[in-house]
Amino acid sequence: MRGCRVMIMLLLLSSILLSGCWDRTEINDLAIVLATGVDYKDGQAQLTAQIFIPRKGSGGSESGGAGESASGVTMTRTAEGVNIAEALNRLQRKVARHMFWGQCEVIVISEEAGKQGLREFVDFFLRYPQFREHAYIFSSKDSAKDILALLDPLERSSSESLREMANMNLGTRVTLLELSQSIQGASGSAILTRILIAPPEPNDGPNATTPSLKGLSLYKHGRYSLTVKEPVSLGVLLMINELNNIIMPVTLEGEKGAFSILSKQITTMLKPSIVNGEWMMKVRIVASGEVVLNTTDANLTDPSKVIALKKAWEKRLKEAADQALHMSQKEQKTDFYRFADSFRKHYPQEWKAKKEQWETMYPELQVEVSVKTSITGNGRSTGPQGIPEQSAN
Numbered sequence: 001m002r003g004c005r006v007m008i009m010l011l012l013l014s015s016i017l018l019s020g021c022w023d024r025t026e027i028n029d030l031a032i033v034l035a036t037g038v039d040y041k042d043g044q045a046q047l048t049a050q051i052f053i054p055r056k057g058s059g060g061s062e063s064g065g066a067g068e069s070a071s072g073v074t075m076t077r078t079a080e081g082v083n084i085a086e087a088l089n090r091l092q093r094k095v096a097r098h099m100f101w102g103q104c105e106v107i108v109i110s111e112e113a114g115k116q117g118l119r120e121f122v123d124f125f126l127r128y129p130q131f132r133e134h135a136y137i138f139s140s141k142d143s144a145k146d147i148l149a150l151l152d153p154l155e156r157s158s159s160e161s162l163r164e165m166a167n168m169n170l171g172t173r174v175t176l177l178e179l180s181q182s183i184q185g186a187s188g189s190a191i192l193t194r195i196l197i198a199p200p201e202p203n204d205g206p207n208a209t210t211p212s213l214k215g216l217s218l219y220k221h222g223r224y225s226l227t228v229k230e231p232v233s234l235g236v237l238l239m240i241n242e243l244n245n246i247i248m249p250v251t252l253e254g255e256k257g258a259f260s261i262l263s264k265q266i267t268t269m270l271k272p273s274i275v276n277g278e279w280m281m282k283v284r285i286v287a288s289g290e291v292v293l294n295t296t297d298a299n300l301t302d303p304s305k306v307i308a309l310k311k312a313w314e315k316r317l318k319e320a321a322d323q324a325l326h327m328s329q330k331e332q333k334t335d336f337y338r339f340a341d342s343f344r345k346h347y348p349q350e351w352k353a354k355k356e357q358w359e360t361m362y363p364e365l366q367v368e369v370s371v372k373t374s375i376t377g378n379g380r381s382t383g384p385q386g387i388p389e390q391s392a393n
Helices: 002-017 084-092 119-127 144-148 158-167 176-184 232-239 303-331 339-346 348-364
Strands: 030-041 044-052 074-081 098-100 106-110 136-140 189-197 211-220 223-228 247-250 259-275 278-294 366-377
Touching: 030 144, 030 158, 044 084, 044 144, 074 084, 074 144, 084 098, 084 119, 106 144, 106 158, 119 176, 136 158, 144 158, 144 189, 158 189, 158 211, 176 189, 211 232, 223 232, 232 259, 232 303, 247 303, 259 303, 259 339, 278 303, 278 339, 303 348, 303 366, 339 348
Parallel strands: 030 098, 030 106, 106 136, 136 189, 278 366
Antiparallel strands: 030 044, 044 074, 189 211, 211 223, 247 259, 259 278
16 A cells, blocks of 8 residues: 555656646747847837747758848847837737847847937846847947848848857957946947948849948947047047957158058057046057058168168057047047046046035046057068069168
8 A cells, every 4th residue: 555655756746747848839930030129210210030840940941142141031020109119019019929039139220210319228128037138239320220130241131240250359349238338427428330231233133232331330328419520430449448350541751652561469448547636547558469461662771771661560550549538538638538538547536525526626637658569470471562673772
């Protein structure tokens, strides 16, 4: 009798273990969102989702021709609401499956939506349980809805294109969490990479093109303020320590043509100081690179030419930093480079006493920029190409 009771107990325990997850959702019941777009139109927030289409993604017979993406595996759906939460609620009613946002790696916010303020959008994305804190954030001149509707000929979707661009450090690489920290920080500013829609090829459809990165969108007090393009955008990236994958032309005095230098590493360091009540920021830039093009008659086997080239590159980088500082301090009067966070970290007591005055202090803050460069290589050759040997010496 006792043995029967033991057997019954074991069977009951086994049935519990085999019951599985009662609240799970099958993958076939999910609409997997790859990217999200935020627009603002006619007084309403507009939310767009780029959704993966599994039935097309599983096949191997896609042609990948013009007018469709490499595999044609996405669709977009859009809904409006008085706020972004209501827009998401209405968006779910346009999709036959339960929308799953856990795979969303890209969020595009149009400049028009940015004018309304980022705080509402960021607050919602961080509170809603499925959104990733490490999703990449972009700003767009065109509507975010149009960006997500692009059928990239190279990648499976426009979201994949943007993710790859972020991973290559083209422009700024800002995540949702970092954006939240920026607009809630002492300076209250943010900088996002700006997206345009590249013109399609003549024989392709209007959407058969790629998103293109051009310029930066600057946000003041959490709202879109202005767009900066080259050369100022290069200085802005330099000041926030995100100038990567750049080839810069550099000219030497007395030489026709120019050198093109591929930066291998550029590091910008901030060192705040308060001496006798005077606040000052020291900006130190250290850069290394190699020459990838020489259209001058100069030969880099000559040490004096290398020294002159380094000084010319240092001058070019300093000019870029000075341009970005002038825009920030004198034109916008906004701390886009988070100097306030550096002072708060290094001088907490002094910052606490002066933080309410920072907006008036920043435009007059003394900033000292120093640059140190090194040329680590001359490419595959040392002398100028296409010039007779006797002329290059």
